[in-house]
Amino acid sequence: MNRGITQEMRETYDKYYRSHGYRERYPVPNVATLDYLLQHGAKQAVHILDFGCGDGRYARALLDHTQAHVTGYDISLPSLCDLERSLNGSPHGDRVTLVGGAIDNLHASAYDLVLMLFGVLSHLGDRATRIETLVKLRACMRPGARLILSVPSIYRRRPLDLYLHARARSLGIASPPMHEAGNIRFVRYVHGERLSFFYHLYTLARLEEELRAAGFILRHCEAESLFPEWWLMRSPPLQRLDRALAKAIPPALGYGIRAYAELL
Secondary structure, eight states, X not given: OOHXXXXXXXXXXXXXXXXXXXXXXXXXXXXXXXXXXXXXXXXXXSEEEEETOTTOHHHHHHHHHOOOEEEEEOSOHXXXXXXXXXXXXXXXXXXXXXXXXXXXXXOXXXXXXEEEOTTTGGGSOSHHHHHHHHHHHHHTEEEEEEEEEEEEBTTTSOHHHHHHHHHHHHTTOOXXXXXXXXXXXXXXXXXXXXXXXXXXXXXXXXXHHHHHHTTEEEEEEEEEESSOHHXXXXXXXXXXXXXXXXXXXXXXXXXXXXXXXXXX
């Protein structure tokens, strides 16, 4: 496991949620992604695991639109606290379980739908760590369960950072995990806080290969959006336009790739 990356991302998201910067940037679900969940298993699911749930922008929506029990898992305690507060007074509180800490705190063979939305898989570290995490999630899934995930596309995201890290690799000065093609770090300032992010940017072939290595088969994929998601959060008309345009482009040319997979 990339414990250094895990700690780095925990600290980043702890700051992000404490500053309220995340909710300001992404206050609601992407409607197209929510519809994708409902069309590809969420309506029929009995127990959904939202892995990397954050403050629950999808978990809360799924509670409103399904009868499933939802388990929200995240390594950031402030994010889980935000989700818990948002459920105060909710009629759905008895259908929610919140889990933090190690992934081993999740129950084996418990979930018939697992979500890894908005780049969660990309934050985990190198290829071995990503596959190890997928294998552990596979052990949590019931027979016939589905995995729905979205990952950032290498063709649309942060080209300068990609170039700089590729150059460091070519010069032999990239230390693990940055020695792996597609891995980048970048910094964003939110309310004066310096936030450092690790990402693995995906090709469609890399996504399919990693899923297969972990015991999944990719069944469907599409472009997650044409425009950056934080643009869409501010304009329902832009969301509708983006949804129409995204259907016309290959999955790899979306801002992200949205997909579902099944157990091999």
